[in-house]
Amino acid sequence: MSHPPFQLLLIDQDPIFLLGLSSLCEQSTDLQVVGQTTDGTRALETLSTLATPTDPTAIADRPVDVVVLDLQLGSTEPSEVTSFSLMAELWERYPQVSLLLLGRSPDPNPEGAEYLGNVKGYCPKGIAGSELLQAIRTVASGETYWGSGGNIRVSTGQSRSISRRGGLIGVLLEDLRRSGLRQIDAEIRQVNQYLQGDRLSDFDRLFGQGRRRELLTARWMVNKLLAPPVSEPPPPLSANPGDRRSQVNYSGQPHRIPAPPERPNRPRTSSDRTSLVRASAAELLPPTGSELSPIPLPRPLLEAVAAKIETPLANLTDTVIEIDILHLDKKQELLYTVLYQFEEILAQLRYAQVQATELPSKRDRIIRDLWEMSVTAYFGKYYSITLGLRNSSPNALGEFDLVPFLLEEIELVEGALLNKIPLVLDLLAYLLYQIPLAIENVTYPPEDPKSIARATALLENLIIQVANAVIQPLLNRVADVEAIKLNFLDKHWLSTREIERFRNDLSWKYRRENLWVEPKAIFESRHWLYILEDRGIEKIQIYSPRRQELVGLKGPRLWVTLLLETRDAISPRVKAVLLSLGDGARYLLIQLGKGIGLIGRGILQGIGSSFQESRFSRNREEQNR
Structure with missing residues (x-):
């Protein structure tokens, strides 16, 4: 038993x-x-x-x-x-x-x-x-x-x-910092609940948003001002140091330990693919043979992103994203889950002593594992649902586990979302080894505010895109199941018609991005990032070299770049011709206006002279009488 x-x-x-x-x-x-x-x-x-x-x-x-x-x-x-x-x-x-x-x-x-x-x-x-x-x-x-x-x-x-x-001063500062962050986070949650009210006036809503901005600023200052220094206390006592499988010194740099075992129930796909290394990441990585020790996990940055998840998470962009269909609580829970799983992966990479030069070959596997771990943690490994009809399975009826069913979509999810997440190598190198980030072709130190802001934006985009990837197979396969609709979806999307409309909007978005937006961004050497702001999710663009991707474009995506190049080549000349024609037309109109003005002036002068002559003649007639 x-x-x-x-x-x-x-x-x-x-x-x-x-x-x-x-x-x-x-x-x-x-x-x-x-x-x-x-x-x-x-x-x-x-x-x-x-x-x-x-x-x-x-x-x-x-x-x-x-x-x-x-x-x-x-x-x-x-x-x-x-x-x-x-x-x-x-x-x-x-x-x-x-x-x-x-x-x-x-x-x-x-x-x-x-x-x-x-x-x-x-x-x-x-x-x-x-x-x-x-x-x-x-x-x-x-x-x-x-x-x-x-x-x-x-x-x-x-x-x-x-x-x-x-x-220890470091422990005291860390404790004080955590206390302040807890109080600020509690205040942020109260303000968010206040802003979710339906009967707020415009003034009250503006006041609440200002209060939330003040709290987020205070949280950032607490993280900055109370960051504990790294100290070197005495080494811990050990009964048999030689038997330790994993020893970590107090500076936060672990000795080499075996890599953690592979996760069970992981779908066996083809061998791990080596991702295309971007020039920016390749230039910043150290030369082969050099080793860098991982730094302690960047908790202030992770906690700052976690605080932003408390915002309403409204989609403020001009495109629909997968997590829009979720209820606010489920949306926040999903982003928290992805963020925590990413922190766990960082810890595993850190303790496994993965070198910076090894990251490019592990990029796809890291993102794939992050997606699988997030799917499993969010839905629950043994969460099951019942379908009345499954055309895609030989079993027509019955109950089945949801997570393995969703993990079958790994190839589709990788092609549509995971492989397109930008600058993952740069983010990992920054978080694990403090390798400087290149912003607008200028390298900034890791502690520079611009580097921190760029790393925060990359991390926010990563968790949002992985969260979208978690929901995508759900929409493709079981979005219309009542248990899924009641437990996860927002009440606006409960009807089958609204769900199908949402899926169609996503399909058109993918086609437009694949055929126009992405080739245009590659040609312009830019990436689009989803970031978290006070009012919700917004979209920004950043510069990043994409020459290798541009060379690999084929078919209609290549034609888009040729069309843009043709427009760029013709547009200045056409504009110059139009400007010349405009200048000529303006000159003619000015001269015509001057001529009309002179004619009008002559007419007015003639009218004035006739009035004077009539008055003079009347005066003479009166004098003669």
Whole structure:
């Protein structure tokens, strides 16, 4: 008989990490997330609710099997429950519940803290997802998991004092920064809810939008001013350093470790294709043989993009995009999911020590994995729907898993969207190795505001385009299924007619972009990017060399460039001829006007003379009388 799934309570102050961890756990059939929160007080309330079992055979003092707890919880505000006080409270109320701690350091005991007996394991947040799941299963089974482990001090319960010693300036600044960001994000959510009201006057709406801009500016300043310095604390204790599979120093640069295992259930397609390397990326990458160590993950930039997802996400462009059909909550959830999966891929590349020179050969695989991970995390690995009729499958009726069904569209999605996402190599090189970005043929340092703004725009375009790619197979195959319409689509698109109209608009957009917009952009050496602004999603264009793509154009796409070139060649001459004709016509009209003016002047003078003569003659007649 199979064992029931282990029940988990997830507690982490980072909502993005919490969302990703929940999605990761839900992909496993033997794990069940019964609660998740960013606050210690709510965690105790959740456990209190779960501790009132409806089943008489349930264990009252063990409402869940494992509590996954962030060590940084409540470290920013004295009024909040900290992780160590929550550990003590859980030890007193629910001693049977096992705790798995998550922290930044690879050492389970970085600050000499004494853990209570309910702490059964520790994992650094940067480990691979498969290793984290294994740690959760180990702790849920009643065993302990300390990774490669150090000397762990665990109290038996006689002494409940927990010491947590710190003092590092970087930790304090990071805690203060996170506290400020949480408060600002809460205010942004309130303002967004206020702006969604239907009865707002124009003045109230302008006031709310101004307030949101102020909050976003304050968030950017907090990220800039409170960025913690990189410090070098003493190396962590290790029982056997030689046995460590993955050691990371405190500067954030990991030693070489094996690459994470391939994701299961990944569709086996043809061998990974090597993408065409653009000149800008090739020039900025280091020469072959040189190695660059990956830098720590750029959390301020990722968090700034995450804050923008809280905006209304209205499509302000002149073209329709796939995520327009989603409800606002589902749209925000999808962008959050893609952003978190991208952060996980960055962590895997960083810990696998992938060199900058290896990125071009891995570009297609990275984007493909990001799409597959996003599809799986967003819809749920085992989410199933029922179709009454499936013409594309030999099974006429029945229930089937949605995710494998959507992943079959990988070739179509790659050709239509994923392979066309611009400057992915430049973005990865910047985020992983701080390789400077070339903007308008000028190279700017990584910390320059222009580089940060360009990297932000590239990242926003990436997550929006991948989100579109997640929804595209859904629209192609199961958009008219009632379960999909009720759970994901906005109420405006519920009817079959509106869905078909939306799909037709997308089809015309793809044809227009393929035959006109994209060849024109290639010929003009420009890329179009989707970015997140206060009012929603907007579209901008940036300069980027595209000579190799121009050489590869064929057929009607090549004719478009020839037509544009012909127009550019003829247009100045035609314009010059028209200007000359215009000048001649203007000269003739001026002379004609002058002639008409002289004639009119003569007529007026004649009329004036006749009036004077008539008056003179009348005066003479009166004098003669």
